[in-house]
Amino acid sequence: MRRLLTAPLLVLFAGAISGPRSLHALAQVAPPVQLTLVSQSAWNGVGRPLQISFQATNASASALDDLSVELIVGAPATSRSLYELSLTQDPAPLIASPFPQRGTLAPGETRAFRIDQSVNDLSARGDSGLFPLKVELRSRDVAVGTLRMPMIFLIERPKVPLDLAWTWVLSEPVQHRPDGTFLPGTLESDIAPGGRLTEMAAALDGLGSRPVDVVVSSVLLDQLQRMAGGYRILDVAGTVRTVPKGDGGAADAAALLQTLRGVAGRHETELIATPLQDPSLPALFRAGLGPELQTLIDGGQALVGSALGRSATSDVVRPFRSELDPATLPLLSGIGARTVLLDPGFVAAQKFESPPVFRLVAGRASVAAVLPNPELAALAATYQTDPVLAAQVSLGELASIWLELPGTPARGAAVLFGEDAGMPPSFFASFARLVRASPWLAPMTASRFVSSVPSSNRESVPPRAYASFGTSYLDRLITSRASLTRFHETVAGSGSLEDSLREDLLTAQSSTMLSDPSLGLSFVDAVAKAIRRIYDHVRIDTTVVTLPSQRGLLPLSLSNDSGQQLRVVLRLVSDRRLQFVEGAAQPVTLGPGRRTLTIRVRAQTTGRIPVKVQILSWGALPEPIAEKTIVIRSTAYNLVALFVTIGAALFLLGWWGRRLLPRRRS
Incomplete structure (x- = not known):
């Protein structure tokens, strides 16, 4: 039976939750039960009941009986700070609804629970709101497991939604040797069913006509194309395993490429390509290779266009892992970049004051910058073990931003799932579903977002120290580059081989090699060996x-x-x-x-x-x-010399011959 609590009961209920030590002590010794959110309504209102499904796992050695589920709806969070507090603390309750459950929860057992609750009474408040929810699993009226999540309640369909720029980065490091053999790594698992990249692509595929920014790594696409045709991979044990085309990881790579082609083919998708081999821009600049950036960008766009069947935009740029410094921003501006997509916290800001859009400046160069909400990123990371709850909490953060000024136009928030993603694979489908179902959100591309959410803020590129290539590494790289240039001038008709060797050197410049220089040097050495093999003939x-x-x-x-x-x-x-x-x-x-x-x-x-x-x-x-x-x-x-020798001999003969002549006597 649902109970709408009156003011006296509010005080009594709050005291019952936080006051008596006996209940608190009893809860402390109760058998531990882990609750995991399975699904929840994206939003609720009159005629849209709250629906929650969750799983409970009994990690104790004792069976739990006399089960019930208690749903507590708290007073709405009227600010972003109160919303964050409601995720860890008990707000004043408005509604408490018990749901008796049959059966028991045996030791080690995982059981699903579902509750449906009308929230029509909340319409009496007359406003939309963000209500904290607390779900308790009880055994003999003692809480043995707790879930806290937000509920978005809409009194009417929003007239001015919150603009949302969301960027999905699909990326992998270099995970193959110069001979094409793949190395042990994350790639196979990430593209397998249920893997990170597969789940991200599936979530994007389910967005329908919702605008979105998709950044596709040139390294990822290159490796997917290699794998799709069949490949060899070195196992952890050191044995080489062959995967034929159409089997295992080869089939997974082909399927992922097909999904990405569908996502890229939508008019609403703003497709962004990374430069060839995903270099770190600061490392590239410090290595003296900055002038090559345009060539790398053109190569990355050509690869993406060939693999996905659609040209990528050149106005919007995602620096690898948001690595940008005062020296490299002018490079991007000089090649036509108008908008950069950054990581949360790229520029310092007070809590809840990070601007979603600002002007990023370095010297005379400036570009528009989209800055993801750092509070949302931090909240999502807190719920790594419960990805569905992480998605619900992230949606709540967006709702708290919108509800601060729900009727104000030109307001927005940004979200970015970066190169490492950082979230469990199942998070992405849950978050995409929630955004898709939320009428108070207006997803849009980054290029439109920077004009829809104007900002007069100007921020200088903060000085940061990024990894760079070592001196000996650069010496060997530059030596091989010079050798390849001479090879080009020397050997006629070596186009395909030369292209392959040039690709090896570009791979050696990848950001992957900053953390694994030995892999990079294997590509550098492969170029020298291939050239020497030709010369040795x-x-x-x-x-x-x-x-x-x-x-x-x-x-x-x-x-x-x-x-x-x-x-x-x-x-x-x-x-x-x-x-x-x-x-x-x-x-x-x-x-x-x-x-x-x-x-x-x-x-x-x-x-x-x-x-x-x-x-x-x-x-x-x-x-x-x-x-x-x-x-x-x-x-x-x-x-x-012969004439001189003969002359000298004749002279000597004449000289000695005079001694044989008779002398005249006086």
């Missing part, structure tokens, strides 16, 4: 050459088994005994197969003359491709 076959005259031709046999045409530099190094008539270095084009070159030389003497033959890559700072020291045996005579 080039050989110098000549070993010894005989030069019978002072001037002659040096034949050099070169082999190119790479299957590619190479534009190289041939360099010859020797001492002063051998001169190269046309210079010591010359450009050479090596087609596939074997080729013999003739080099004009001039020997200054006879004997064995070592010559170092080098084949170098093209470019300002050439890279060695092949090197070999050959020997030139010179049998030529220097005519000048």
Whole structure:
């Protein structure tokens, strides 16, 4: 029987809850029962009864009998601070309704309970309100489990709803090796049925025509496409498992891609792509790679457009994990970003005073910023173990914002589910269902939100320290980038291989590698090894050459088994005994197969003359491709030296011959 409490009974009931120590002590020793919310009405009013379903798990060793459920409706929370207090404290009760239950709750048993309660009497207050609810499971009239949640009561359909910008970020870190083998990680579980990404996508798919912002990671899409065609994955035990196309994780990846295509295809979805490989903008800038941001953004948008069948917006940007500093905001502004989507608490604000929209400034650059409600994020995180209750409490926070000034236009709140999400998978469907069913909320895209909720607030980008790449890591990365540039200039027709190697280097710049540099270095090293494999197919076959005259031709046999045409530099190094008539270095084009070159030389003497033959890559700072020291045996005579030698010999013979002539006697 429902009891509408009068003023005297209010005092008595409040005293009964908070006063007698015997009841409090009795409750303390009662067997512990964990209550978990299963479902609750999004809002209630006249003719819309309150419906609550929950589960109770008896964690004690004793059976509980004489069960009942007590529903207590408290006085409405008239402010956001009172609403938060009502989630942990007992407000003054307005209605108490007991619901006797049959049977018992055995040890370890989990049992479902459901209550339906008319709340028409609340209309006598004449206003909409946010009412605290307390649900108690009782055994022999002693509370053994408690749930607290809000109830939104509407007296009429709202004329001025609260604008809501909500952003869903679907992201995963890099979880594969350069050879394409996936590593143990969260990806398979996140895309499996009931996984985080699958539940987020399903919740988005159920929004219908509600506007929403969806940020899709380029890393995630790339890995989903790899998996959908079948893949290999390294288990925790160290064994490689093969998943064929259409099975297991491959089927899950294909299904998730299909769902995301449906979500992206809706006109109401504002689709946002991340830059290729999800780099950290501050880390990219400090590495001297800031000028590449436009290329990375274009690549990310191309990948999203190809995978999901729709172009992403370029006006709205989500910096990875909200990592933004005074140096990187001008980069975003310079490439056309007009709105950035930030994490809760990105700029400091007093409690309940965080602006949903403001102007973010760094030097002369400024963009509109959407700032999620930090109180909602904190409340939701408090209820990790009860995701449905977390969704209901989050909705209550939005209701408390709206009910502060329910008839005032141009008011709004923002919500963002970031890269790590942080909430249990089942939270997302519950929250999406509640928002969809709430007429006092007006979901909209971020680009519309910044114009619908004007703000004169201007905030400077706060200085923050973010992770950056180490010096040795950057040295190896930059060395490989330079090597790939030379490879591009040297090897003709290497387009597909070069694209793959460039992708490896972009992967090495991913934010994932800030926390796992060893994985990043494996991509850097893979580029160097792939280039070296091509170069190793080039050989110098000549070993010894005989030069019978002072001037002659040096034949050099070169082999190119790479299957590619190479534009190289041939360099010859020797001492002063051998001169190269046309210079010591010359450009050479090596087609596939074997080729013999003739080099004009001039020997200054006879004997064995070592010559170092080098084949170098093209470019300002050439890279060695092949090197070999050959020997030139010179049998030529220097005519000048020969004439001088003969002349000297004749002179000596004449000199000594004079001694044999008879001397004249005086």
